[in-house]
Amino acid sequence: MNEPTRPGPLELDGVTVSFGRGDTRTTVFDGLGLTFEPGVMTALVGPSGSGKSSLLAVAGALLRPEAGRVLLGGEDLAALTDAGRARVRRESIGYMFQSGNLLSGLPAVEQLLAAAYISGRRPRGYRSRAEEALGAVGLGHRLRHRPEQLSGGERQRVALARALFLSPRLLLVDEPTAAVDRSQAGDLAGLLAARTREDRCVTVVATHDPVVAEAAGRVVDMATLTGALPA
Numbered sequence: 001m002n003e004p005t006r007p008g009p010l011e012l013d014g015v016t017v018s019f020g021r022g023d024t025r026t027t028v029f030d031g032l033g034l035t036f037e038p039g040v041m042t043a044l045v046g047p048s049g050s051g052k053s054s055l056l057a058v059a060g061a062l063l064r065p066e067a068g069r070v071l072l073g074g075e076d077l078a079a080l081t082d083a084g085r086a087r088v089r090r091e092s093i094g095y096m097f098q099s100g101n102l103l104s105g106l107p108a109v110e111q112l113l114a115a116a117y118i119s120g121r122r123p124r125g126y127r128s129r130a131e132e133a134l135g136a137v138g139l140g141h142r143l144r145h146r147p148e149q150l151s152g153g154e155r156q157r158v159a160l161a162r163a164l165f166l167s168p169r170l171l172l173v174d175e176p177t178a179a180v181d182r183s184q185a186g187d188l189a190g191l192l193a194a195r196t197r198e199d200r201c202v203t204v205v206a207t208h209d210p211v212v213a214e215a216a217g218r219v220v221d222m223a224t225l226t227g228a229l230p231a
């Protein structure tokens with residue numbers, strides 16, 4: 001918002017994630033190493049169960065790895081206390097998930113303002129900044145529309161504007177085009193890539209959609225990293 005974005009890579013270094021115990025134990029990553037640069041949108045592709053969502057969860061400080069480091073601009077999120085991780089989530093990470101997770105009944109501009117309130121930031125002129133942010137994703141004519149009055153693609157654009165409004169260093173996106181038509185999917189994917197370059201954030205998108213992979217600056221196939229077989 002008013003703070004400049006502080007560019008810095010996201011680095012996964014020797015990251016191990018597994019779920020369950022005994023016979024049901026699943027190791028998703030074992031010593032995974034990957035670096036994501038600012039200004040680049042990376043598409044994570046791969047079959048169902050190959051670990052795309054798990055990677056987003058570890059990168060977003062929603063899941064603590066069993067081993068390894070998760071460095072965001074040099075700070076190891078895996079080593080922080082729960083309170084430290086909550087601070088990083090609030091201050092440095094934007095999340096955009098499948099359904100957009102908009103608050104029902106709330107006009108588009110208020111969706112952004114609510115996010116600013118929750119994060120404790122209220123810069124001067126924040127309402128006009130929120131309007132500008134919506135304009136930047138092509139929704140200048142939909143400022144007062146509620147989610148119920150928007151198309152699937154428009155809802156995703158509000159979610160994108162909201163995620164970018166707080167100037168995240170890291171933007172994590174899960175299946176952004178799952179609920180939109182093909183032409184909206186292309187527009188949304190292009191917009192995500194463009195805003196990533198302009199805002200210099202690290203953007204990681206889990207997707208099954210070739211349109212998103214085409215728009216990305218880099219594609220990482222999880223199957224080649226984790227050895228997952230097609231479902």
Ligand SMILES: Nc1ncnc2c1ncn2[C@@H]1O[C@H](COP(=O)(O)OP(=O)(O)OP(=O)(O)O)[C@@H](O)[C@H]1O
Pocket residue numbers: 019020026028046047048049050051052053054055206
């Ligand atoms: N909470 C959990 N408990 C147990 N196993 C889990 C849990 N979350 C994920 N897994 C397992 O970890 C593996 C990776 O799952 P993940 O959701 O990361 O894959 P994905 O590539 O995002 O799949 P999809 O494309 O279907 O969303 C899968 O085998 C899954 O069953």
